[in-house]
Structures are given as structure tokens and as C-alpha cells.
Amino acid sequence: MIPTQSQHKDTSLTLINILIALLRAYIYSIPNSLLYFVPHVVSKSSTKALLGYSAGLRGTTVCIQQRSNSRAFSTTPDRKLRDFFPVKETEHIRQTLPAWPHHGYTEQEMLDVVPDHRPPQTTGEWVAWKFMRFCRWGMDFSTGMQKEQKVDKANPTTAVTALKPLTEAQWMIRFLFLESIAGVPGMVAGMLRHLHSIRRLKRDNGWIETLLEESYNERMHLLTFMKMCEPGWFMKSFIVVAQGVYFNSLFLSYLISPKITHRFVGYLEEEAVHTYTMCIKQIDEGQLPKWTDPNFKIPEIAVKYWQMPEGKRSMRDLIMYIRADEACHRGVNHTLSNLNQKDDPNPFVSEYKSGRAPPRPAIRPQGYERAEVM
Ligand SMILES: [Fe+2]
């Protein structure tokens, strides 16, 4: 019997749906991810035909396992869980402390952080902003975000209300993607300024250390999340490829226009603050029960790095610290973009003639204008 035109269309649609579902399943690299993601792209009836059961039965992607007195959150199946970067035991070393100890925050400083957006003022900034919008779309797609989980399109970096929360697993994937690329710009900018300084025999005026410290801080965010969730092989490969592309693009972009690159990083950090603010809101609304479970423990590496006090070590507390860090990066990069790249000193490590306190980037979401800090 010759298939009708609508049967042809159905078959090709089903094949496309299978391919998309497989791609997403590999990103998560977990056995039941097909169940989780198929509903976004295939109707319930066609899913049933594909898998033998209805996609309405959404499998969770999260497992919590009790190991060595600590509870770990993971998207990895139980049998594969392992501490994949354990502390190296040696004969003489007791512990290795962070080379850049965290300066800490007061509770008020963390509460004062708000999502915000600095509107682009030049064509270059507009291009950087639009490119960031594209990256955010990619991030939403990779996280498997549904329409109801997204915020108001007109205010993408300030609106935090969505009809439906993300799951803990979706947040974790988002954090991992975000943090794996967030550690690149500071290192590229710091490296290029360092090379410039020793090549041209010129002072740098304090920028390099702040930039390198930023990338160190981002790596601590990533390591913290990696202690809770080991990505699958597909995501690991994706991170490798993304780093290659991102590093080289930023390298070129920083050589061409450090001003626009800092602005772009400012926009990236706006997204980070937005992501963590949404997560805190959903924790407060009780929509992420695995993270509000009193037995849920955050990794030791985070407690030590942020010197988190006893009784202030919940997942919410951790996200509050990380969000404050992102707010600092946002204020720092928007400010650096406003400065003369060649010879202005770094205001954040400067002492002022009037004795005034150094600028506080976390509470200046759009950064300081040059006249305010020079
Ligand atoms: Fe970060």
C-alpha cells in the first residue's frame, strides 16, 4: 500500500522528534532522560508508540545518595557515583588552602543583590547584548526549559516569575553550563593584560589580579557544583568543545576591543545573577524540595571556601553566596568597560585621596561610570 502524504509527514516528524529526544538524552547522559525530555517534542500518543509507555510518566533525573556522612545530589545513576576529584593524600600535607581566600559578605550585602540590566549605549554594546540573548536561548534549550518555565520575554534579565519551576536537575545542568564558561573571560583578559605588560614593559595598574581572581572564583563555583553532580560523557565533551570555541573567540574579541568584551562579560554576569535569583525564589517558594530537605548537605569545599558559618550552610545559603559573587563580577566588568583600557588604574583595589571607601561592585549592577571612580 502506498503511504499517503500525511503518513509521510507523520513519519518524518516522528524521526525528527526521536533525534531531538536522543540529543537531549545524551546531554544529560542518564538512563531515564528520554522519559523526561520526550514530552517537549512529541505528543503523548506518539511517545507511547515509541517507548511503550506514556510520556506523562516523567522519570526524575535526580538521585540523592547517602555516602560517607554526606548527602550528594547527582544526575548520575547511583551505581556510577564517585568522588571524581578527591583530595590527594600525601605524606606531609594536611590541607591546601585557597590561594585567593574569599573576602566574605555580610548578610545584608547578599540580600541587597538584585537582577538588573544595563541598556546598551553603542552599536558594539548592542551587538554584545544580542549575542548574549542568543547564548541565553542556547542555555534555555540545553536545560530543556519549557515555555511555562520561562520569564517575561520583554524583561529577560530582571523578570523572575515563571508559571512553572525548574526541577533541581534542570537547575544543576544550567549551573554547570554557566560556570564552565564563566571561568574563561577573566583568565583570557588577565592573561592578555599580563602578556601586554611584560611585552610592552608597562604597568598594568592592578587589573590582572582582579581578573584572574574572578576566574578562580568562577572555577570554585564549578567545582562546588561538580561535587554535587557529575555530568555524563556527552556533557563533558560539550564542555570541552564549548571551552575551545569560547576561549578563542574571547581571545580575539579582547584583542580587538577589550571595552566591548568587558561589557559582554557584564551581560553574562547579569544572566548569572538572574539565574541564581530565580533559583533562590523557587527555593523560598518550596518548589525545590530536595534542596530544602534538612538532611541535604552542601559540599565541604564550599563551606571552606566561603567560610560559611554553622547554621548557614543550606543550599539556599550557598546560592546566596554564589549570587553575590556574580553580582561583583557584573559590577566589576561593567565598570572596567567604562574605563580607559590603557592607563586607568583598577578602582576596586585602589586607595582614594579623600579616604573614601573603595567602590562596591555588588551593589552597582550597572557598574560605576568613569567620572565616579577616577
Ligand atoms: Fe559563577
Ligand SMILES: [Fe+2]
Ligand atoms: Fe560570574
